[in-house]
Amino acid sequence: MQPDEIEKIELELFLEAIYQRYGYDFRHYARASARRRARHILTKSGHKNLSELIPLLLRNEEFAHKAVHDFSITVTEMFRDPDFYQAVRQTVTPYLQTYPFIKIWLAG
DSSP: OOHHHHHHHHHHHHHHHHHHHHOOOOTTSOHHHHHHHHHHHHHHHTOSSHHHHHHHHHHOHHHHHHHHHHHSOOHHHHTTOHHHHHHIIIIIHHHHTTSSOOOOOOOO
């Protein structure tokens, strides 16, 4: 098995651990974004691979809180993410088109 394939499995287990233990569901993040964020957490932690982080996620709430914070997409980042706009176009817009009119409130 190639290192990329192993990393994919590790990423799935990492995301599943966060979801199962804390209820934060990052499992549907774009894989490139999830991989990038997980690697960032891995680098910060000083561990060699994502498999080493899973026990920490499950048993160390302080580590898990920091990992979830690092993994979360900030609001401003969302507006710079082309995948976000593509998802809105493909899922939200068709749904909104089923209504005769919509009202959108924009802060700012």
